[in-house]
Amino acid sequence: MAVSEGLSIGALADRTGLAVSAIRYYEAQGLIRPWRNAGGQRRFERADLRRLSFVMIAQQFGFTLPQIKALLDQLPGGRTPTKSDWASISEGFREALDQRIETLTRLRDNLDGCIGCGCLSLEACALYNPTDRAAQKGQGPRYLMGDSPES
Incomplete structure (x- = not known):
């Protein structure tokens, strides 16, 4: 052709x-x-x-x-x-x-820790995300998306 x-x-x-x-x-x-x-x-x-x-x-x-x-x-x-x-x-x-x-790097590095989803289902969530502070940063898994628990 x-x-x-x-x-x-x-x-x-x-x-x-x-x-x-x-x-x-x-x-x-x-x-x-x-x-x-x-x-x-x-x-x-x-x-x-x-x-x-x-x-x-x-x-x-x-x-x-x-x-x-x-x-x-x-x-x-x-x-x-x-x-x-x-x-x-x-x-x-x-x-x-x-x-x-x-x-993906954040996910890999924090896979065994809190990702800020607001689930409060793990004992550690009370340490990382007491009273669901992550929800104040917006929807979704805030810490995975780049927000930090301290900010």
């Missing part, structure tokens, strides 16, 4: 390992934008291989499709992303991953 003819949805599925239905779903979500050939068949640019690979990796790291779309929307439409384009988009990706790494 000539590059100018684009990739069929089947060829894109074979290359990415995604099901055709998943590719159609990502299309419906605006993550990729195929065009139609003279016969009305969907055709995809080779750059869509990179876009879908990015989607798959980002999902493995816990990013939602709206978050991924926001990142991909920074890329210029109608042309293959350049190394500079990917460097730019990866900056926001890197920042989010760094925050997630910090959270």
Whole structure:
């Protein structure tokens, strides 16, 4: 198949390992934008291989499709992303991953202690979180989210 003819949805599925239905779903979500050939068949640019690979990796790291779309929307439409384009988009990706790494590190380091959930079910909770002080800091496991018991 000539590059100018684009990739069929089947060829894109074979290359990415995604099901055709998943590719159609990502299309419906605006993550990729195929065009139609003279016969009305969907055709995809080779750059869509990179876009879908990015989607798959980002999902493995816990990013939602709206978050991924926001990142991909920074890329210029109608042309293959350049190394500079990917460097730019990866900056926001890197920042989010760094925050997630910090959270996971806190979880790992405090797994056997209080995470500030407000459960008051462990004897130690009376020491770390008497009268559910963590609730004053907001919803969720406050100490895991970065608040400290002292603040």
